[in-house]
Amino acid sequence: SAVAQAGHQMQNKTEPIIFVCKKNVSTLRNLNKYFENEFSNTTVSLPLLLIDDEADNASINTSANKSTITAINKSIRTLLYKFDKSSYVGYTATPFANIFIDPNSSDDMENDDLFPADFIKSLDAPSNYVGPDRVFGSDADLADKMLIKVLDHEDILPLKHKSDHSISVLPESLKYAVCIFVLSKAIRICRGDENKHCTMMVNVSKFNLVQQQLEGLIYEFLTNLRNDILLNSGIANQNPSKIMEFVKSAFENEFDKKIDCGSTWNDLNKVLRKAVEPIKVLQVNQIGKQLDYENYSNDGLTVIAIGGLALSRGLTLEGLTVSYVLRNAAASDTLMQMGRWFGYRMNYEDICRLFITASSINYYQEVTKSIAELREEIELMESYGATPSEFGLKVRESPEAIRITAANKMRSAEKIMLSIPFSGKTIEGHTLCPETDNEDNFRHVKSFISKLGKLNRPNEIYCPTNLFWADISKNDILQFITGFKVSPLSKELFVRPKDSSSFASDYIKGATSDFQLWDVCINNNRADQSSKNSVKLNQWVLEPRERFAGEKLDIDKYKITKNRRVGSGGDAAIGLKEDEKKRLDNSADKISDRLYNQHRNQNKPLLTIYLMRCKFEDIKKGIKVEAGDLLTYSISFPSQVNHRQVRKEYQANVVYQQLEMDLNDEEDIESLVND
Numbered sequence: 001s002a003v004a005q006a007g008h009q010m011q012n013k014t015e016p017i018i019f020v021c022k023k024n025v026s027t028l029r030n031l032n033k034y035f036e037n038e039f040s041n042t043t044v045s046l047p048l049l050l051i052d053d054e055a056d057n058a059s060i061n062t063s064a065n066k067s068t069i070t071a072i073n074k075s076i077r078t079l080l081y082k083f084d085k086s087s088y089v090g091y092t093a094t095p096f097a098n099i100f101i102d103p104n105s106s107d108d109m110e111n112d113d114l115f116p117a118d119f120i121k122s123l124d125a126p127s128n129y130v131g132p133d134r135v136f137g138s139d140a141d142l143a144d145k146m147l148i149k150v151l152d153h154e155d156i157l158p159l160k161h162k163s164d165h166s167i168s169v170l171p172e173s174l175k176y177a178v179c180i181f182v183l184s185k186a187i188r189i190c191r192g193d194e195n196k197h198c199t200m201m202v203n204v205s206k207f208n209l210v211q212q213q214l215e216g217l218i219y220e221f222l223t224n225l226r227n228d229i230l231l232n233s234g235i236a237n238q239n240p241s242k243i244m245e246f247v248k249s250a251f252e253n254e255f256d257k258k259i260d261c262g263s264t265w266n267d268l269n270k271v272l273r274k275a276v277e278p279i280k281v282l283q284v285n286q287i288g289k290q291l292d293y294e295n296y297s298n299d300g301l302t303v304i305a306i307g308g309l310a311l312s313r314g315l316t317l318e319g320l321t322v323s324y325v326l327r328n329a330a331a332s333d334t335l336m337q338m339g340r341w342f343g344y345r346m347n348y349e350d351i352c353r354l355f356i357t358a359s360s361i362n363y364y365q366e367v368t369k370s371i372a373e374l375r376e377e378i379e380l381m382e383s384y385g386a387t388p389s390e391f392g393l394k395v396r397e398s399p400e401a402i403r404i405t406a407a408n409k410m411r412s413a414e415k416i417m418l419s420i421p422f423s424g425k426t427i428e429g430h431t432l433c434p435e436t437d438n439e440d441n442f443r444h445v446k447s448f449i450s451k452l453g454k455l456n457r458p459n460e461i462y463c464p465t466n467l468f469w470a471d472i473s474k475n476d477i478l479q480f481i482t483g484f485k486v487s488p489l490s491k492e493l494f495v496r497p498k499d500s501s502s503f504a505s506d507y508i509k510g511a512t513s514d515f516q517l518w519d520v521c522i523n524n525n526r527a528d529q530s531s532k533n534s535v536k537l538n539q540w541v542l543e544p545r546e547r548f549a550g551e552k553l554d555i556d557k558y559k560i561t562k563n564r565r566v567g568s569g570g571d572a573a574i575g576l577k578e579d580e581k582k583r584l585d586n587s588a589d590k591i592s593d594r595l596y597n598q599h600r601n602q603n604k605p606l607l608t609i610y611l612m613r614c615k616f617e618d619i620k621k622g623i624k625v626e627a628g629d630l631l632t633y634s635i636s637f638p639s640q641v642n643h644r645q646v647r648k649e650y651q652a653n654v655v656y657q658q659l660e661m662d663l664n665d666e667e668d669i670e671s672l673v674n675d
Contacts, residue, residue, distance in 0.1 A: 013357050023058050028075035035082055048083040052076065052114075055090025061113060063077040067532040076114065086596065088114060095335050095374075096121070099393045110131045122378045130345050132336065135354070136361070136368040145258045148173075150356045153326050155205075159357070163207040170217050174324055175203070177355045178222060178304070179250040181322040182229070184300060184351045186268045186275035187261050188321075191347055194274065195300045197293055197318035201340055204326040206308040208285050215288070215306050219281045222304070226276045234271040247272070259350050286308045293318045311340060321348060324355040336367060380488045386557070391489065422507055424639035426593040428566040429484070429632040431559045439484035441631045446485045446608060449538050451476065452520060461601065462578045467522035467540065470604075474508065477518050477607055481505050484633065493635075504635060508605075519575040519606045523567065533628055535611060544629055546614035552616045552634045558627050566610055571604075572636045573597040575606045593636065600638035608634045 003342060021027050035044060050447045052059055063075040069077070080086040090098060098116055104621045125131045134142045153159075157171060181200040187346040202218065205211055228243040240248070248265060255261045278299075282289050284307035293301050305317060308327075332413055341354055356364075374393065432438070457468035481493065488494045492503045508515050527534035527543035534541045551559040560566055572593040573581045585591060600606065614627040658664055 005501075016356075019213050023052070023054070023072060025071045025075065028072060028079070032075060032078050032082070035079075037514055038433060044083045046083060048080065048084040048087070050076065050080060050086065050088050052088065052090045054092055055114075056092045056094055059090065059114060060097045063470065073114065074521045076655065077112075090114065090116065095235050099388070101375075109220045115388070118387055120378050120388055120393075121382070121384075122375045128344060128346060129342075130349055130352070130370060131342050132364065132368040132456065136364040137372065139370075142349065142352075145350065146352055146354050147361060148177075148254075148324060148353055148401060149358050149361070150324075151261065151358075153357070154255070157168045157326055159206050159326060160468065161205065161207075161210070163209055165207070165210050167217065168208065170214075170221060173355060173387070174218070175221055176250060177202075177324045177353070178225065179247050179320055180254055180353050181304065182225065182276050182279070183247065183251050183255065184270050184321045184348070184353070185279070186262055187255065188261045188348055189271045189274055190267055193347060195298065198297070198302045199291075199317045200304040200322040200324070201311055201317055201320060202302070202304060202306045202324045203308060203311045203340075204324065206327075208283075208308075211283055211285055211306050211308060213602065215281055215283045218304060218306065222276075222279060222281060226279070227596075229272045229276050232631070234270050246620055250396070254353065254378070255351065275302075279304060281306070284315075286310075291317070293316075303400075311338075314394070314528050315340065316343070319348075319349050320345075322353050325360065326357060327360075336364075336371070339364075376498075379498075381492070385646065386488060390557075422492065422504070422635075422637045424594045424597045424637060426567070426572050426597065426634055426636040427504060428634040429486040429490045429493050429566040430561065430566050431487040431489040431557060432630055432632060433487050434628065434630055438628070438630060441485055444480075446474075446538055448480050448483075449522075460577050460579070461519075462576050462581045463521050463574050465521065465523060465525055467524070467526075468518075468574070469520045472518045472520050472607075473517050477515075477520075477605075478508060480607070481508075481652065486632070488560070489557065493633075508638075514603065515602050515605055517602070519601070519604050520609070521570060521606065522573050522609045522611070523574070524611045537611060542611050544611045548624060549616040550616040550627060552625075558614070558616065558630075560612060560614055560630070560632065566632055567608065567634055569577050570596075571634070572606070574608065575601055575604065575636075577601055593638075598639040599635050600636070603638040603640055605638060606636040608636070610634070630642050 021031060038044075055116070057070045059076060061070050063070050077086070080088055092098065095116075098114070102113065102115065110325075125133070130142065134140055134364040135146055136143065149172070152171045154643060156167060164346050178200070181198075185198050185563065188194070188196065202214060225243060225247075227240050229247070232241050232244050251265055251268060255263075256265070280301070280303045282291065282303055282305055284291055284305045288307070291301075291303065292304060296299075301318070305311065306529055311317070317340050319341065320341055325338065327338060341553045343350065343353055377391075381388070381393075432441075452472060455466070455468060456470045457463055457466060458470055461468065461470065480501050481502060482495055484493075485495070486493050495502045495505075518674065520539075520543070522537070524545060527541050529541050530541070531541075533543060535544055536542075547560050549561050551561075570591065573584075573596045574597060576584075576599060579599075584595060584599060610632050611630060612630045614626055614630055615624040617624060
């Protein structure tokens with residue numbers, strides 16, 4: 001209404017117009033009304049870029065009823081639909097909820113939901129940023145000096161308590177944390193940061209009344225601490241007070257022994273008065289005060305901020321040095337958002353301290369692993385130009401039983417159990433990037449075959465093509481897998497550029513006492529040299545296997561068959577003894593790869609190379625289009641292996657579910673893969 005009163009007409013403007021709006025139902029509703037009035041309820045013929053900060057919060061459609069949509073989600077989608085050209089970009093540090101949006105959902109206006117269909121970009125942390133990896137990761141460089149376990153809270157401040165919970169004393173660990181905060185401020189003064197903001201966060205309860213009690217107790221303790229420091233610091237005293245002994249002991253434990261902070265106790269003793277005098281104690285909640293760093297821009301605000309939900313998302317605590325946190329979080333994204341201690345800590349990251357329970361440390365470590373895995377998958381997807389619409393994403397569930405995100409944000413998710421090993425399974429390179437990789441793959445296969453030497457097929461072994469090599473070493477197989485290029489959509493065999501590893505090679509290396517010897521075959525019949533359909537591969541002239549039911553995913557990726565299979569029914573029987581194959585064929589009602597793999601000769605895996613002549617359907621032209629001659633391969637693993645079972649639970653988004661739905665389909669697929 002303010003814009004309308006000012007006589008602003010969007011149609012008359014040629015330069016970009018920026019609206020900065022709170023993500024609030026009434027605000028967004030008014031914005032939609034403004035555009036309706038401005039453009040007479042017609043589609044706006046202007047381009048819109050809508051940037052959604054904290055995109056996992058409030059923007060997600062959490063309605064249990066598919067026919068209804070939550071208000072903010074609907075308002076955002078209405079805005080996007082109102083413009084004939086619109087782009088939506090969401091920013092968040094915790095994207096779990098966003099990847100679980102159902103990409104197939106739409107409302108009655110056929111207005112798609114906010115699933116990130118086109119891209120997800122994982123932003124790398126700068127070297128001067130203190131993030132989860134540096135505190136809770138496997139190679140965390142700050143964990144030993146930064147993390148302090150809280151062990152004395154349960155009787156005074158249990159993690160679960162009611163709004164009327166009464167507190168009469170502070171845990172000793174909280175008193176210790178306040179002393180550490182005073183010392184950290186003193187160290188910053190010695191480093192020349194006296195006029196910089198310096199904050200301590202206390203987040204131990206979501207209830208305002210409990211926070212109010214804490215404010216009084218912390219203020220009382222700080223007052224006694226301040227009075228003692230003002231009286232006793234900066235002077236040579238052979239009989240120091242108990243409080244000064246406490247402060248000195250805290251310095252020795254946290255700064256003198258753990259790090260070289262650049263200051264001695266004598267240095268700090270001279271500036272402790274300056275450090276403790278300006279400290280304020282504030283409740284940051286609905287009944288308390290707001291943090292106002294701007295009013296202290298010249299001298300810096302030094303504050304102990306006590307709060308709950310107000311300190312749990314989106315708020316930047318300037319100069320956060322000490323955090324004392326006793327909070328349970330039901331979901332991973334909530335847990336990470338509570339981590340206000342993540343951020344830029346120029347010139348003081350070594351003196352930051354986080355007081356936290358041992359169980360919370362475990363939670364954060366597990367969530368950090370999940371985030372790292374999700375980042376790797378996003379980077380994998382990005383490196384090959386795949387989009388989230390065609391590359392399924394999953395998030396590992398914590399063994400600590402903490403949810404990934406709120407249950408109403410992941411109704412479309414499906415729990416899956418991924419087990420690496422691939423015991424008894426046949427895994428296949430079903431999706432390739434031929435325009436970039438095909439020539440390299442041909443060279444690689446030819447080189448590999450040359451190293452295999454003469455054909456070596458024992459008489460009793462089943463292999464209809466006779467292009468067979470028995471007893472190939474594990475190292476030769478690993479070199480082949482590492483050098484062959486498939487699309488990242490062939491997840492089991494895709495070689496990660498980061499470390500040249502893959503799920504398949506990880507599994508093979510993990511089975512230390514198994515898989516020492518392999519069988520290898522080329523699953524193509526030999527052809528007459530005069531045949532127009534023949535292809536020469538080293539000294540052999542081969543007849544390509546035809547696959548005319550493929551699918552081109554985009555300009556670079558080609559799926560050999562729509563159901564993601566390469567071989568034909570019975571291919572996994574290659575390498576079995578002929579009499580064993582006959583026995584299995586006669587005894588079973590339904591033959592499957594898994595059945596054959598249970599009886600692999602001497603428990604040897606089978607690597608099968610395929611030469612394919614492929615076509616795919618061009619929907620626009622209505623014709624079959626040649627994809628050319630391609631090479632790919634599969635691996636059939638035996639069932640009985642001495643491999644440590646590593647089973648992990650994941651929540652998979654809808655795209656992942658759709659991509660994986662046919663993995664366990666073990667029917668004869670010959671009729672599905674040929675025209």
